[in-house]
Amino acid sequence: MKICVPATSANLGPGFDTLGLAISLYNQVIIKPSKFHSVSLKGEGANNPILKDNNMFIAIFNDFYHNLSNKKRHFRFEFTNDIPLSRGLGSSSAVIVSAIASAYAIEGIKIDKNKLLNLALAYESHPDNITPAVMGGFNVAAVKDNEVKYIKKNMPKSLKAVVVIPNRPISTQLARKALPYKYSKEDVTFNISHSSLLTAAFMSEDWKMLRIASQDQVHQKYRMKQMPELFDVQKTALKSGALMSTLSGSGSTLFSMAFNDDASRIEKELKKRFPHFKVLTRDFNNSGVTIEY
Numbered sequence: 001m002k003i004c005v006p007a008t009s010a011n012l013g014p015g016f017d018t019l020g021l022a023i024s025l026y027n028q029v030i031i032k033p034s035k036f037h038s039v040s041l042k043g044e045g046a047n048n049p050i051l052k053d054n055n056m057f058i059a060i061f062n063d064f065y066h067n068l069s070n071k072k073r074h075f076r077f078e079f080t081n082d083i084p085l086s087r088g089l090g091s092s093s094a095v096i097v098s099a100i101a102s103a104y105a106i107e108g109i110k111i112d113k114n115k116l117l118n119l120a121l122a123y124e125s126h127p128d129n130i131t132p133a134v135m136g137g138f139n140v141a142a143v144k145d146n147e148v149k150y151i152k153k154n155m156p157k158s159l160k161a162v163v164v165i166p167n168r169p170i171s172t173q174l175a176r177k178a179l180p181y182k183y184s185k186e187d188v189t190f191n192i193s194h195s196s197l198l199t200a201a202f203m204s205e206d207w208k209m210l211r212i213a214s215q216d217q218v219h220q221k222y223r224m225k226q227m228p229e230l231f232d233v234q235k236t237a238l239k240s241g242a243l244m245s246t247l248s249g250s251g252s253t254l255f256s257m258a259f260n261d262d263a264s265r266i267e268k269e270l271k272k273r274f275p276h277f278k279v280l281t282r283d284f285n286n287s288g289v290t291i292e293y
């Protein structure tokens with residue numbers, strides 16, 4: 001049985017805890033019945049002892065498996081991770097979504113994607129990464145009575161994501177603590193207007209509007225101060241022709257979106273200016289988590 005889940009970029013500037021989209025960069029896990037519990041890891045986190053000994057995926061998988069099954073079985077988990085840890089590309093959401101999906105799949109129980117999304121919400125209270133991780137595409141999401149209410153739009157093939165992944169992580173938990181407790185009415189109004197404009201721009205494919213609509217006053221400046229080079233990354237991406245360039249989730253990755261024809265020039269410029277960071281160009285993902293029995 002094989003589960004594949006995409007990376008996600010949340011917030012998209014002003015849409016704090018609300019907007020997110022899925023990128024064609026994946027974590028994959030193959031699970032096989034086995035005489036003993038065993039784990040193999042390839043790719044991101046492969047040398048991280050926590051992922052071998054105290055793996056969040058295994059803990060969530062076990063929570064669900066023990067509730068769903070009355071059999072005592074052991075498994076071999078073969079992870080191939082392309083989503084970097086704590087870089088703002090939704091690594092925790094990918095783990096949560098794929099662990100829950102795996103527990104159902106190994107028991108042969110089909111799980112509806114809306115149910116999967118609402119189960120994932122118990123592990124990550126903001127819906128902006130888990131929604132595109134499950135559904136794919138661009139999503140606007142809100143939580144009401146412990147349920148995610150969302151609207152999805154598929155991303156067109158004419159656009160690419162260009163991501164700059166720094167060599168240092170930022171933990172989401174700490175990055176959330178770095179934010180102010182209170183905001184001025186001006187900042188709140190700024191973000192409501194820009195987030196609404198950004199959503200309308202995605203829905204109507206008015207891509208030229210993104211540069212203005214993706215501005216934010218609520219979280220980026222507080223977080224990017226911790227890694228000031230990120231301001232230069234953002235400026236370089238926009239100057240090289242990106243349609244928008246925003247802190248991905250809580251960072252440290254900078255996400256940019258570009259027309260296909262501009263993406264390789266932007267990638268080249270970013271690689272030249274920031275040789276110590278990883279720069280990747282990817283399509284968007286529209287299918288979300290996939291399960292092969």
Ligand SMILES: Nc1ncnc2c1ncn2[C@@H]1O[C@H](COP(=O)(O)OP(=O)(O)OP(=O)(O)O)[C@@H](O)[C@H]1O
Pocket residue numbers: 008010027045051055056057081084085086087088089090091092093095129170171172173248249250251
């Ligand atoms: N492949 C993985 N296997 C097991 N646990 C993982 C894996 N990837 C991430 N994690 C867990 O998720 C934590 C990272 O979550 P965090 O929310 O800080 O970052 P993120 O999800 O990558 O960023 P963001 O939410 O801003 O997109 C890691 O410290 C680890 O506990």
Ligand SMILES: N[C@@H](CCO)C(=O)O
Pocket residue numbers: 010011016017018126128129172175176219249250
């Ligand atoms: N909306 C979340 C995304 C990161 O998980 C944040 O910015 O903290």
